[in-house]
Amino acid sequence: MSFENKTVVLSGAASGMGLLLSRCFVEQGGNAVMADIDEKTLSEKVAEINAIRPGSAIGVVCDVRDYEQVCHVCAEAVRVFGSIDLVVNFAGGAELRMLKEQYHGEDLPDIPISIFDWSLDVNLRGQVYFDHAALKYMRDQKSGVIVNIGSVTGEEGSASNIGYATAKSGAMNGLTKSIAQYGAPHGIRCVCVSPGPVLTRAAMANMKTMLGRAAEPQEVVDLILYLASEKGAFFTGVNFLMDGGRTLMTNKV
């Protein structure tokens, strides 16, 4: 697969799978527009990616909850590299982990609603914002691929992270199918990838799967790169649940 002269826009690119996909895309000839809220880490990681091929990456600080900031990321991508060929919505995470300093072990009804507001905004609204903002450019180009990111938690539900489970579930399917329906006549595809446990953090190894292990981040990134490439050209409007068979398990404890 070659992404020569192609440009990927990624949210959550300072860490985990977003960072890895940035690296892989650049190694395969493309450019990366790396967006993240964590300014310090982002600038360090952009420098690392540019060391692979100078001028191949830019960093744009962005809170995906702010539509103007999301639009700015897309505008920068087109200004610097001339197109947006791929968008991957990695920014996100389960609220009780991401906002752990605000969570003190309360029972679900006692958890402040602001925590769930944050989660719905980052995990759901942020993806709607990026899809919407990028579509303007993809429509003009008559091409593009958008990858939304769900989670096995959306399939299973969660008695504590209800914002995350809500955002990463049927909402992702509805968004993905809708963008695919709009996009098809314009040469735009949209898919969703919903991982099970991925070893971007060692703790994910504790989440059981039918295959007895968590996924390597590279396995998820490779699926996304395949779907984004010409080899994946007949996929649109579908969700890829990549969970090692976790949802098939009858006993997960």
Ligand SMILES: NC(=O)c1ccc[n+]([C@@H]2O[C@H](COP(=O)([O-])OP(=O)(O)OC[C@H]3O[C@@H](n4cnc5c(N)ncnc54)[C@H](O)[C@@H]3O)[C@@H](O)[C@H]2O)c1
């Ligand atoms: N790791 C897993 O096991 C797993 C499983 C299923 C789904 N996912 C999903 O995959 C995606 C990537 O996971 P990961 O483990 O690589 O992530 P990660 O936690 O390593 O990175 C997430 C990035 O998002 C950024 N971010 C957080 N809030 C933001 C905001 N408001 N605006 C912009 N950026 C923001 C963070 O700074 C961080 O760099 C997430 O959406 C996650 O929910 C991960």
